[in-house]
Amino acid sequence: MYETTAARRQPEIGVEGPLERLRAEAGQALAIAIKDVRVYYLTPPMVMFGLLMPFFMFFSFSVGRGMGQEASLARLLALTTFFTASSAGPVILPMERRVRTFDRLLVAPVSLISVLLGKSLVGTFFGLAVAMVPLVGGLLAFGVRIADPLLLAAALLGSSLAFAALGILFGSVPAQNPGSIMMPSTLVRWPLLFISGVFIPLREMDPWARALSYASPLTYAQDLFDYAVSGAGVQGAGLDLVVLPALLALFLLGALKLHGLSRRMGY
Amino acid sequence: MPPDEFVIDARELVRDFGKARAVDGVSFAVAAGEVFGFLGPNGAGKTTTVRMLTTLLEPTSGRVVIGGFDVDHQPYQARRLIGLVPEEANIYTELSAWDNLMFSARLYRVPGDLRDGRATELLRTFGLHEKRHIKAQLYSKGMRRRLSIAMALIHEPAILFLDEPTSGLDVQSALAIKQIVRELNARGTTVFLTTHQIEEANQLCDRVAIINADRLAAVDSPERLKQTMTSVQAVEVAFSGGGPRMESVLRRLPGVTDVAKHGDKWRLYTPDPPALMPLLFDLAGQWELQVVSLNTLGPSLEDVFLRLTGQKVGPSAGGNGPGTTGAGKPGRGELRDV
Numbered sequence: 001m002y003e004t005t006a007a008r009r010q011p012e013i014g015v016e017g018p019l020e021r022l023r024a025e026a027g028q029a030l031a032i033a034i035k036d037v038r039v040y041y042l043t044p045p046m047v048m049f050g051l052l053m054p055f056f057m058f059f060s061f062s063v064g065r066g067m068g069q070e071a072s073l074a075r076l077l078a079l080t081t082f083f084t085a086s087s088a089g090p091v092i093l094p095m096e097r098r099v100r101t102f103d104r105l106l107v108a109p110v111s112l113i114s115v116l117l118g119k120s121l122v123g124t125f126f127g128l129a130v131a132m133v134p135l136v137g138g139l140l141a142f143g144v145r146i147a148d149p150l151l152l153a154a155a156l157l158g159s160s161l162a163f164a165a166l167g168i169l170f171g172s173v174p175a176q177n178p179g180s181i182m183m184p185s186t187l188v189r190w191p192l193l194f195i196s197g198v199f200i201p202l203r204e205m206d207p208w209a210r211a212l213s214y215a216s217p218l219t220y221a222q223d224l225f226d227y228a229v230s231g232a233g234v235q236g237a238g239l240d241l242v243v244l245p246a247l248l249a250l251f252l253l254g255a256l257k258l259h260g261l262s263r264r265m266g267y
Numbered sequence: 268m269p270p271d272e273f274v275i276d277a278r279e280l281v282r283d284f285g286k287a288r289a290v291d292g293v294s295f296a297v298a299a300g301e302v303f304g305f306l307g308p309n310g311a312g313k314t315t316t317v318r319m320l321t322t323l324l325e326p327t328s329g330r331v332v333i334g335g336f337d338v339d340h341q342p343y344q345a346r347r348l349i350g351l352v353p354e355e356a357n358i359y360t361e362l363s364a365w366d367n368l369m370f371s372a373r374l375y376r377v378p379g380d381l382r383d384g385r386a387t388e389l390l391r392t393f394g395l396h397e398k399r400h401i402k403a404q405l406y407s408k409g410m411r412r413r414l415s416i417a418m419a420l421i422h423e424p425a426i427l428f429l430d431e432p433t434s435g436l437d438v439q440s441a442l443a444i445k446q447i448v449r450e451l452n453a454r455g456t457t458v459f460l461t462t463h464q465i466e467e468a469n470q471l472c473d474r475v476a477i478i479n480a481d482r483l484a485a486v487d488s489p490e491r492l493k494q495t496m497t498s499v500q501a502v503e504v505a506f507s508g509g510g511p512r513m514e515s516v517l518r519r520l521p522g523v524t525d526v527a528k529h530g531d532k533w534r535l536y537t538p539d540p541p542a543l544m545p546l547l548f549d550l551a552g553q554w555e556l557q558v559v560s561l562n563t564l565g566p567s568l569e570d571v572f573l574r575l576t577g578q579k580v581g582p583s584a585g586g587n588g589p590g591t592t593g594a595g596k597p598g599r600g601e602l603r604d605v
């Protein structure tokens with residue numbers, strides 16, 4: 001197994017092209033994502049915040065409001081992708097830091113952005129998986145018609161990715177206790193439901209609340225789901241489709257900065 | 268040796284945590300194929316140094332070059348050369364040993380066709396093969412440590428960092444790990460290990476750096492470090508019996524600068540061991556005791572370590588009063604008055 005002795009006395013590493021590097025990094029990111037899904041899918045905070053919370057929110061704020069089925073589905077899809085996808089980061093990152101397995105990722109020959117992308121895929125995967133519950137239920141049990149299936153696919157993917165990255169941003173705040181990140185991140189996410197067209201539709205909002213809603217990432221997901229499911233969005237699907245990927249990039253950049261800070265502070 | 272043969276080159280490393288300085292101006296270089304020991308007491312800054320060498324922690328100032336790559340500018344290239352076994356076994360306890368190794372293999376870009384073979388061989392080497400499919404949370408501490416070493420070896424790194432690899436392990440596991448370090452080194456791996464166990468450094472390392480309270484006190488081979496302390500010589504003797512007044516009597520023998528009790532043996536520090544030996548037999552005769560064993564001792568790495576880390580050893584201790592002698596402390600003053 002150590003046949004390469006002579007070569008290793010003088011460490012020499014091959015030159016690799018950018019394409020080769022990119023392929024390797026993609027593989028590493030995927031390996032990280034798959035490992036995380038296997039390790040963390042059944043941890044209590046994941047089940048609590050990722051699986052139960054969105055449905056709890058939905059039923060406590062929707063029952064008895066006489067909403068249409070399309071509107072309900074769009075709202076549930078926005079809720080699940082938002083809450084579930086963004087729950088993974090604040091659980092996984094602090095846990096990995098606490099048991100120091102995160103160091104294992106940091107000393108590996110992989111760039112930090114790939115590590116964070118891999119971790120974003122975890123939230124994306126959870127978000128998509130949980131969103132399937134209302135989607136399949138809506139289609140089969142309630143016979144909901146989807147106005148634009150292709151746009152729905154884009155909405156599911158775009159919002160899961162962006163919110164998973166939001167979770168990574170939360171999880172990158174230097175702290176080693178999942179609890180001390182989980183709770184504040186929930187407190188930050190929760191009020192967004194009121195200014196993003198989830199509980200109060202965008203077109204029924206007071207002007208000041210509507211103005212505020214542009215600052216909420218969730219607004220763009222909710223609006224896109226409205227377009228996709230019922231064809232009745234407000235601010236233009238094109239805008240939503242541009243803003244969601246931009247948010248993904250913004251959140252990941254923020255997370256990168258926070259990790260740089262951690263390396264300087266030493267956690 | 269030209270500098271490009273050094274695979275680890277640390278220059279004037281400083282690390283502060285807030286106002287506290289954890290590492291203060293540490294410089295050393297490790298040549299390819301060397302086993303380099305970083306020896307220091309708890310809190311000396313060993314882990315902090317390892318974390319800076321392995322790109323995990325940014326130095327407050329100073330520079331680290333690994334295999335010719337400045338870790339500040341080319342961390343990725345540096346990381347391709349290294350494996351790290353941290354202080355606490357950082358394995359995924361929810362996964363089995365096999366899955367932990369497979370994940371490491373993918374993370375460290377081990378080609379797909381080599382993964383199974385390497386993992387199997389490592390599991391055999393580390394005695395984990397039989398339990399490879401059991402979740403690691405059911406492993407003992409020693410098994411976890413061995414798994415964490417195996418995970419650091421799956422990509423056959425040119426430079427292996429081990430942070431206190433044997434601390435907290437039983438004698439057998441510690442021996443196994445030392446054996447593995449020797450084998451890896453024999454096959455060309457450069458090893459950087461930290462330890463606070465002097466004997467471990469003595470047995471394993473080509474060179475030892477002694478770090479104390481954030482600064483390097485010495486860097487040299489264990490034997491050369493010992494030679495710097497020829498003044499510390501001793502005779503170790505065990506009698507078939509003896510009373511509470513033994514120590515004071517030994518202390519009064521000519522040439523004895525200090526006395527320390529080590530288990531059932533007395534260690535007598537003296538600049539002239541041969542002259543002391545007959546006196547010990549005379550003494551045994553007077554007291555009607557047997558000399559069970561008698562040895563002369565050169566300075567140990569422990570003596571060097573204790574002196575460099577500012578604790579008293581041997582003669583200097585004797586010269587300054589109570590010193591480090593372990594035996595009969597409560598009653599010694601009385602005995603001397605007798």
Ligand SMILES: Nc1ncnc2c1ncn2[C@@H]1O[C@H](COP(=O)(O)OP(=O)(O)OP(=O)(O)O)[C@@H](O)[C@H]1O
Nearest residue numbers: 266267284289308309310311312313314315316463
């Ligand atoms: N993240 C941190 N924040 C603040 N202080 C730290 C941090 N890490 C280490 N220190 C301090 O730096 C000093 C050196 O710690 P370090 O862990 O490097 O010691 P060590 O030699 O590895 O000790 P040990 O033998 O106990 O492992 C200690 O005083 C410690 O309290």
Ligand SMILES: [Mg+2]
Nearest residue numbers: 313314315354
């Ligand atoms: Mg340490």
